[in-house]
Amino acid sequence: MKLTEAKEKFIQSWGGLGSTWGINRTMAQIHALFLISEDLLSTEEVMEALKISRGNANMNIRTLVDWGLVYKEYKSGERKEFFRGEKDIWKVTQRVIKARQRQELDPMIEVLTQLQHVEETAKNKTEVAAFKKQIKNIKEHAELADKTLTKIGSAEQNWFLKTFMKMIK
Amino acid sequence: MKLTEAKEKFIQSWGGLGSTWGINRTMAQIHALFLISEDLLSTEEVMEALKISRGNANMNIRTLVDWGLVYKEYKSGERKEFFRGEKDIWKVTQRVIKARQRQELDPMIEVLTQLQHVEETAKNKTEVAAFKKQIKNIKEHAELADKTLTKIGSAEQNWFLKTFMKMIK
DNA sequence: AAAAACTTTCATAAAATTTTGAAAGTTCAA
DNA sequence: TTGAACTTTCAAAATTTTATGAAAGTTTTT
Numbered sequence A, B: 001m002k003l004t005e006a007k008e009k010f011i012q013s014w015g016g017l018g019s020t021w022g023i024n025r026t027m028a029q030i031h032a033l034f035l036i037s038e039d040l041l042s043t044e045e046v047m048e049a050l051k052i053s054r055g056n057a058n059m060n061i062r063t064l065v066d067w068g069l070v071y072k073e074y075k076s077g078e079r080k081e082f083f084r085g086e087k088d089i090w091k092v093t094q095r096v097i098k099a100r101q102r103q104e105l106d107p108m109i110e111v112l113t114q115l116q117h118v119e120e121t122a123k124n125k126t127e128v129a130a131f132k133k134q135i136k137n138i139k140e141h142a143e144l145a146d147k148t149l150t151k152i153g154s155a156e157q158n159w160f161l162k163t164f165m166k167m168i169k
Numbered sequence C: 001a002a003a004a005a006c007t008t009t010c011a012t013a014a015a016a017t018t019t020t021g022a023a024a025g026t027t028c029a030a
Numbered sequence D: 001t002t003g004a005a006c007t008t009t010c011a012a013a014a015t016t017t018t019a020t021g022a023a024a025g026t027t028t029t030t
Helices: A003-020 A025-035 A043-050 A054-067 A089-115 A125-154 A157-168 B003-020 B025-035 B043-050 B054-067 B089-115 B125-154 B157-168
Strands: A070-074 A081-085 B070-074 B081-085
Touching (some): A025 A054, A054 A081, A089 B003, A157 B125, B025 B043, B025 B070, B054 B070, B054 B089
Antiparallel strands (some): B070 B081
16 A cells, blocks of 8 residues: 555544544544644645645634644744644543543533432322432443543553553453 | 423433434434333334334334343233333443444554555655554554453453552552 | 735535335234 | 234435635734
């Protein structure tokens, strides 16, 4: 396989992976492009490489910057903005975990907390009890996941590796 | 909050959570319904509860059965099929992990393996070297994630809890 | 202060995904 | 072996998501 093909294939696959995990396909493709680009890229270069519009490129690059997966940088003597991808995959993983924890897991836990306060009436005592029990159960698991992800999200890679090695023993 | 409202809210939130993680919203809603239903449900009861068509209900219930999140059962004297949800959230987590590992992570690792064989030409030696290095790096992380998920996917919940407690010490 | 260089926004268009429901398929009882 | 009861399929319709690109906004230079 040639380098150009390989790059194209990587971008497409990474985009596909992101897409099945609920991340905008183009955003994941842009991320892939940054992962394998040594140099800084401008919005125009991203537009060109992926054949996408300025608006699309701009919006998705901005989200990547928000997630901490891409950094904004300036070149001296140049007016426009350039971007550089975070290459450390452990950091990438941590930042994706944090973004999604904040956006999705935490709100779900909040809802589960509310749902524990459902009212009982004379007629539905048993039903309410069963519902509360299951919600509590789900909430506890969600909180375990949340804590686990928080730990991973702020741990050194070495610590994780060491812990994992012990784990599988 | 009343029980009916609470159930509705749970179904909507669980559907939303699934949806942002790339799981069909209706499938996640059906799953939510099963999580909080004590009794067996028929396809028609699911259709009724969520106001969805027969085809939609059928397809999504079948996928849930494939994933091991819902079981098919029969009532004696009844011709039609009934379904029961897996209530053990640890098992649910494990089965979701396994399904997605198989469908998405494993294929990505396969692609990364292929990409390591990109050819070098006289002109692009350095570039190819950099590309291979980064792909190798990504692949190693993907494999670490894969192994971690495999471990979690087949571990007892108690083992995980114990390990996690040690982890956060 | 005007214009040039660049970035952001957002209404509309395009594309992708999901849903519907009727027809086809299957199973089983009579 | 017929037909009733039920399940599955899938083309077309509906909905949701994503992308476009021109206009508006911002910053810098002249």
